[in-house]
Amino acid sequence: MTKKMGKKVRRPLWAPWRIEYIVSPKDGQCFLCGRKSPGGKDEDMIIHRGEKAFVILNMFPYNSGHLMVAPYRHVATYSLLDSDERNEISGLLAAAERTLRKAMRPEGFNIGFNIGKAAGAGIEEHIHLHIVPRWLGDNNFMPVLGSERVVPQALSATAALLRKHWTP
Numbered sequence: 001m002t003k004k005m006g007k008k009v010r011r012p013l014w015a016p017w018r019i020e021y022i023v024s025p026k027d028g029q030c031f032l033c034g035r036k037s038p039g040g041k042d043e044d045m046i047i048h049r050g051e052k053a054f055v056i057l058n059m060f061p062y063n064s065g066h067l068m069v070a071p072y073r074h075v076a077t078y079s080l081l082d083s084d085e086r087n088e089i090s091g092l093l094a095a096a097e098r099t100l101r102k103a104m105r106p107e108g109f110n111i112g113f114n115i116g117k118a119a120g121a122g123i124e125e126h127i128h129l130h131i132v133p134r135w136l137g138d139n140n141f142m143p144v145l146g147s148e149r150v151v152p153q154a155l156s157a158t159a160a161l162l163r164k165h166w167t168p
């Protein structure tokens with residue numbers, strides 16, 4: 001037995017690329033573009049629609065409540081966003097943080113963009129911001145990423161909870 005065994009082994013701080021690989025387009029259609037119109041696929045995963053950007057629950061979450069903020073426009077990098085889009089994404093990030101705090105009482109967050117394949121982006125053609133709520137010891141109860149999918153009912157319930165608590 002090594003010393004390690006009894007310790008909490010933290011997952012890497014920032015590893016959403018494994019999820020993203022799963023959802024990366026295989027049929028030529030962009031995952032995010034496929035979900036930007038109201039009433040489309042996975043509508044129950046949409047938390048909020050803004051004017052230029054929207055908030056969607058990550059269906060292959062790194063942790064419970066893992067959100068993504070994405071512009072409607074299909075652009076690959078942050079510098080290609082116009083200032084209205086950047087402003088709205090920034091506002092939606094603040095709202096998402098407030099909402100998650102209220103609904104799920106996280107003890108921390110990982111927030112960031114993965115831009116380009118080298119940085120771990122799975123949906124690399126369509127930029128999106130990850131907002132991952134964290135709890136101390138959360139690696140003890142969440143399944144290892146990519147090996148297990150959170151059941152759809154749980155995702156749906158989480159999405160409904162976050163919509164209910166949405167705080168602009």
Ligand SMILES: [Zn+2]
Pocket residue numbers: 030031032033034073074075125126
């Ligand atoms: Zn797209």
